[in-house]
Amino acid sequence: MRIRVIRSGGLLGMPRRAEVDTSGLPDSAELERLALEVVTETPSGAAPGVPDGYQYIVTVDDRRSVQFADPGLSDAQRELVERVLGEGA
Amino acid sequence: MPGASTVFSMYTTQIAGGRNRPEPAAGRCLCGILPPYILDRLAEADDPRVREAAQRTLEIDTEFRENRLAVPSLAAPAPAVDFILKRTVYDAHHGLALPGDVVRNEGADPVTDGTANRAYDSLGLTFAFYKEAYNRHSIDDANLPLDASVHYRRSFNNAFWDGERMVFGDGDGLVFNDFTISHDIVGHELTHGVTQYTVGLVYEGQSGALNESISDVFGSLVKQYARRQTAEEADWLIGAGIFTPAVHGQALRSMKAPGTAFNDPRLGGKDPQPDNMGGYVDDPLDHGGVHTNSGIPNHAFYLVASAIGGFAWERAGQIWYDTITSGGLSPNADFKDFARATVVAAQSRYGKGPEHEAVLKAWSQVGVNGNG
Numbered sequence: 001m002r003i004r005v006i007r008s009g010g011l012l013g014m015p016r017r018a019e020v021d022t023s024g025l026p027d028s029a030e031l032e033r034l035a036l037e038v039v040t041e042t043p044s045g046a047a048p049g050v051p052d053g054y055q056y057i058v059t060v061d062d063r064r065s066v067q068f069a070d071p072g073l074s075d076a077q078r079e080l081v082e083r084v085l086g087e088g089a
Numbered sequence: 090m091p092g093a094s095t096v097f098s099m100y101t102t103q104i105a106g107g108r109n110r111p112e113p114a115a116g117r118c119l120c121g122i123l124p125p126y127i128l129d130r131l132a133e134a135d136d137p138r139v140r141e142a143a144q145r146t147l148e149i150d151t152e153f154r155e156n157r158l159a160v161p162s163l164a165a166p167a168p169a170v171d172f173i174l175k176r177t178v179y180d181a182h183h184g185l186a187l188p189g190d191v192v193r194n195e196g197a198d199p200v201t202d203g204t205a206n207r208a209y210d211s212l213g214l215t216f217a218f219y220k221e222a223y224n225r226h227s228i229d230d231a232n233l234p235l236d237a238s239v240h241y242r243r244s245f246n247n248a249f250w251d252g253e254r255m256v257f258g259d260g261d262g263l264v265f266n267d268f269t270i271s272h273d274i275v276g277h278e279l280t281h282g283v284t285q286y287t288v289g290l291v292y293e294g295q296s297g298a299l300n301e302s303i304s305d306v307f308g309s310l311v312k313q314y315a316r317r318q319t320a321e322e323a324d325w326l327i328g329a330g331i332f333t334p335a336v337h338g339q340a341l342r343s344m345k346a347p348g349t350a351f352n353d354p355r356l357g358g359k360d361p362q363p364d365n366m367g368g369y370v371d372d373p374l375d376h377g378g379v380h381t382n383s384g385i386p387n388h389a390f391y392l393v394a395s396a397i398g399g400f401a402w403e404r405a406g407q408i409w410y411d412t413i414t415s416g417g418l419s420p421n422a423d424f425k426d427f428a429r430a431t432v433v434a435a436q437s438r439y440g441k442g443p444e445h446e447a448v449l450k451a452w453s454q455v456g457v458n459g460n461g
């Protein structure tokens with residue numbers, strides 16, 4: 001599974017993009033579970049967000065794409081973007 | 090709120106403080122981004138979550154508008170009232186839930202957490218700035234309590250205004266420092282609140298870039314005011330000190346020289362801000378590049394302040410403040426509309442003198458026609 005995350009906005013306003021191919025990764029099952037949960041549970045459509053908040057676009061296998069924005073991320077959304085972008089805990 | 094609030098001066102009667110937040114200006118929603126007509130559309134959306142949220146916001150909005158009609162004494166011009174500063178700093182404990190737990194209330198002694206204390210102090214400084222410079226009673230001009238949440242998420246590289254409060258990340262310590270480090274960041278975020286309660290510029294495209302620029306302008310002025318620096322002495326940087334020493338960059342933005350604030354692959358490259366309309370970008374991300382195109386009006390303000398000289402919050406800042414509070418500007422204003430409004434504001438306050446001339450010249454230098 002290929003998971004792409006684009007994070008835009010923020011106080012700085014510089015976008016960040018990252019993509020992982022889960023095949024062969026030690027945590028592939030966990031990443032795929034998170035990605036499926038996020039694309040399934042995130043409502044479709046644009047996420048308006050707040051001034052200086054980050055906006056996220058998650059795309060799985062170039063087919064399913066969802067958008068969400070700070071604040072109010074679910075635990076799965078937060079964990080997925082942090083793992084793919086290599087940030088957070 | 091006797092005992093819980095700091096009363097600054099003795100004008101006439103004290104208006105209600107405490108947790109009863111005063112209403113935003115008529116027609117503005119709490120989120121500060123969506124005008125009511127979009128909320129109306131969202132209220133009919135297919136997705137039940139979107140629909141419910143929009144309906145809730147519309148209900149609150151209508152309630153506020155009705156309250157406003159029922160309380161004509163709150164209509165402009167505002168009566169002289171006490172200045173009531175009421176800060177609350179919360180700790181989000183690195184989680185997603187906001188606001189978190191209260192760690193410091195107004196008037197309480199400093200706590201052991203330096204981040205909470207810095208947020209508290211910067212809120213107070215921004216309140217004092219708006220009071221002293223423009224006689225404004227907090228961000229809504231009706232003594233709105235000022236709330237901030239610190240330690241949002243883990244190693245979170247951002248700070249934002251969520252429509253009700255400031256939210257700060259700690260930074261990852263590798264690229265970004267703690268976001269409470271710089272007074273102008275707090276000034277920037279709280280000014281999003283001021284814009285929300287005044288002109289209500291829509292956070293998209295040119296009106297969004299103006300919204301961003303107004304936050305940079307007054308964020309920078311908060312810092313200049315704290316340091317008692319003239320336009321010539323000021324660094325005109327936004328967020329100086331936010332990057333760790335490992336990063337090649339001095340700040341998030343430069344109003345004096347947009348496009349020169351940083352250049353580092355860890356930030357995604359070079360500062361992309363233009364300083365004139367020739368460099369305007371149509372970016373599909375970041376609400377149409379609001380943090381990029383803000384360089385154009387930012388530089389116009391810098392040019393006005395430098396041409397007038399002295400303390401920038403006095404005449405240049407007053408012209409910008411009059412522009413956003415006059416009621417003459419649409420929430421969908423573009424750069425040209427805004428430029429013309431600043432020209433009108435300069436003339437109504439200072440006549441056709443050097444201030445008026447400085448404003449006209451600055452907009453022309455950044456490629457925006459302010460003469461219409």
Ligand SMILES: [Zn+2]
Binds near residue numbers: 051052281301
């Ligand atoms: Zn901003």
